Amino acid sequence: MYSSFKILLLASLLFFVACTDKSDAEESADVGVDVGESSQEMPSVESINFEGAEPGSPARTHIASSSRRGVVSANAPLETTAFLPTEDATAFLGTESLSSSSLAGQSASENYNSIRYAPADEPETFGLALQIWKHDEASTSERLEDLRSQFLSVDDPRHSDAPEGSFTSRRAGIRTFVFPAEDHSHIFALSCDTTTCLDWTDLYEMGIDIASR
16 A cells, blocks of 8 residues: 555656646747847848838937938028139238138128138238128118127228228227128128238228229
8 A cells, every 4th residue: 555655646746747847848938039049130220221210210210300401501602702802812911822711700601701811921910801791781781780889999980982881990900891882782891900901091992992892
């Protein structure tokens, strides 16, 4: 009787172990593909088609939300050399070798631009510079008053032919003559350092010539 009982107990134990192993095997099979053994590779960022991604997808989040795509201006910057050609600057400064650059402070656009000429062998010299604002005739007077409030050491020009609304400014060794075009389509600020422009005469004469162009 005792031996029969031991045999029955041993058989029950073996059956229980067999059932447990089967259950574990089935559970392992439900886990899914082993990432470490998968042959499918994740795509690189460079391979994702951001433009073709569906709205709201993770790929779409890499696209800038601005519709302008970083475009600064649809139009070309305002022309400067039509008002102050290189040959005029060369004659004014009395040197054949000039460097040219834009003035800092305001970006060029279809309504504003600037140019500065200086002797190539004297980079520390300010030279001659012109700023140009494009305006319609109705807003020119208002804009001139606004500019007048921004410049320092402002005075009325001492020249009989100076355009109406024009003014002068002298600061930190720079003379500036601000004036409108004859047709009031543009406003100009013509500047020159005091080592080149010992007085206002040459600046007035060049400014009046520019205003008529």
